[in-house]
Amino acid sequence: MINRSSLIENKNMSKLTWFGVGGCSKYYFQPSSEQDLFSFLKDNNMNLPIYPLGAGSNIIIRDQGYDGIIIHFNKLKEIFIDKKGVITAYCGAMDADVARFARNHLRTGLEFLIGIPGTIGGGIKMNSGAYGSEIKKILIDVTAINKNGILKKFKVSDLKLDYRTNKLNDEWMFLKARFKSNIGSKDLIQKKMKEIIQSRKKSQPTGQKTGGSTFMNGKDFKAWQLIDASQCRGLKNGGAIISNKHCNFIINENNATATDIEALGEIVKEKVFKNTGKKLNWEIKIIGKK
Ligand SMILES: Cc1cc2nc3c(=O)[nH]c(=O)nc-3n(C[C@H](O)[C@H](O)[C@H](O)COP(=O)(O)OP(=O)(O)OC[C@H]3O[C@@H](n4cnc5c(N)ncnc54)[C@H](O)[C@@H]3O)c2cc1C
Structure with a gap:
């Protein structure tokens, strides 16, 4: 059943992007769970383009608005770890939360995410990176969903991630991703994250x-x-x-x-x-x- 309560018509988008500008989206859908998103896409019969949104830290939505459906991933943000240290994050999780999660589980390799103010979905789309690392280096695979609610898993090599780009067809929206990590020392991970934060404050x-x-x-x-x-x-x-x-x-x-x-x-x-x-x-x- 569609959770219609979270489908909004003519939603003003200006507060949902970092620039704080922009007009309305004809429709705005904020799924509260994977099932909610799946049901919406399966039942959706509006013939309109669909655009995924994360934290809005790399986007301008024009003043005249978007004539389609913006799907806001920000509530799909759970993060897990398995016995082998593989970290799974839903694509609405903030990069910094994933970095802190890894630190709390004594896993290293994800520290660079502390300084990127976006979500995992936006990070994969942009192959975001900083301080010598990038999403491509830590991603194992990502489960994506298309406008018909079809799910498909892509290996990192399928995405052909490069500097701020990927080669995957835009029809796919990222749902959850798996990341590799290594055992690390909490103090060293924390130290590295602190250095990244301080260095950004100086340069940006x-x-x-x-x-x-x-x-x-x-x-x-x-x-x-x-x-x-x-x-x-x-x-x-x-x-x-x-x-x-x-x-x-x-x-x-x-x-x-x-x-x-x-x-x-x-x-x-x-x-x-x-x-x-x-x-x-x-x-x-x-x-x-x-
Ligand atoms: C102060 C500041 C500092 C920054 N520093 C860095 C930096 O050091 N390195 C860096 O790489 N970037 C940086 N950025 C840019 C930005 O934070 C990253 O590109 C970030 O990964 C974008 O994520 P987002 O969730 O905000 O994406 P959004 O801005 O919401 O969207 C960006 C793109 O990603 C797509 N997208 C979002 N979610 C999904 C999804 N679930 N599935 C498919 N596509 C999706 C959108 O459709 C859009 O095309 C910075 C931005 C700011 C404001």
């Missing part, structure tokens, strides 16, 4: 409305260096600004709209291209009507 704006790194690095360049060299640090458009602290971050400084933020990104792309001949590609996902 914290407590700000942002989407993290705006553009991807290229094979032969760092996006921030091109942005800096093109005099974009501190550049403003409406309420949006290029961070002075980390110039690959856009900040919603003063009631920016999604349009302000996207347009600022496009201005930066243009300036960088004119100045260096290099084409920047958005790392942040942008959805919704123009």
Whole structure:
């Protein structure tokens, strides 16, 4: 039976993304369990696109809204460990919670997740990484579900994860993932996590409305260096600004709209291209009507 109570029409999405901007989703569904999600997808006869959302830390939803169904995974967040040390996390679990869970079970290898403010689902989609590690290095496999409620398990090699990308068809939404880990010392794991947190505080704006790194690095360049060299640090458009602290971050400084933020990104792309001949590609996902 569909838990219709969690299907909302015309849901304002602005509070559900880190940027704090964006319009309404035609429908918004927040499954409370795997069964709830499965039933919804099996019974859903609305012919609308479906888009999975995690913590909203890498996304802009445009002001004109999204003409489809956004499925918010944030309540599917259980984490388990088996006797062999394999950690299973539902894809709505926050990366930092998975890092802390591993530490509490004396398992090492997942410390880098402490600094990424997203969910496991978003992390797999983006092959998120930091401090020399990335999802690809720890993922064993992921169970995904499509719009018809069909479940399928993919090995990490099936996903072809690369720098902030994967090659899996967008029809698949990630449900639960298994991660490898090694036995570690709680003190050392804690020390590493503390170092990561402190280092991020130094290099990145914290407590700000942002989407993290705006553009991807290229094979032969760092996006921030091109942005800096093109005099974009501190550049403003409406309420949006290029961070002075980390110039690959856009900040919603003063009631920016999604349009302000996207347009600022496009201005930066243009300036960088004119100045260096290099084409920047958005790392942040942008959805919704123009
Ligand atoms: C301050 C800050 C610092 C950051 N630092 C880093 C960093 O160090 N390294 C790094 O890699 N990233 C970083 N990011 C970016 C971001 O946190 C990661 O990309 C994160 O993994 C996104 O997860 P999310 O749950 O927020 O995804 P969302 O923003 O909700 O979505 C991003 C993409 O993932 C997809 N997605 C989400 N859940 C699922 C699912 N269950 N199944 C299928 N697709 C799904 C969405 O459809 C969308 O395409 C940072 C962001 C911020 C704001």
